[in-house]
Amino acid sequence: MPRNWHLGRWTGYSRRPETTDNTLTWTETEADSTLYSGDAGIVLALLEAQRHVGDDRYGDAALRGARSIATAIDECENCSLYFGLTGLAVALRAVGDLLAEKPAIAAADRAMDLVRSRFDGDRWSNSVRPARRERRHRAGCARCR
16 A cells, blocks of 8 residues: 555545635535534644655645635624634644744634634623623622522
8 A cells, every 4th residue: 555545535635616716615515614523623733744754735725725715704794712703713833833834824814813803801602601600600609699
């Protein structure tokens, strides 16, 4: 078996064709850019693969995946790490730092600016609730004071 025979599976070449703007995504149904189950997590895995295996095709795939993630920033309403903008920013910043890709760094900064702008003093979005103890405290629970 040739070296890196598995590369096609991880880089997405066998899944969904790349778009005309040189991006790459791995989901076969609806787009998922999240860190937990989507493109951002795969991009981080590809960066690790490039570092450990030394094959620049992994870095190229990570870079193209980061371009896809950057286009999802404005549509992402969640601000959490695993399912929202913060996770996208982590993956984009990693690509920017490890591959010296300035547009990825700028996109990560833009994502975090959106996260900061959505903070209302209590939470970052409706999907992120305060911890249970904090909610009880606000409700007047004497035990939590």
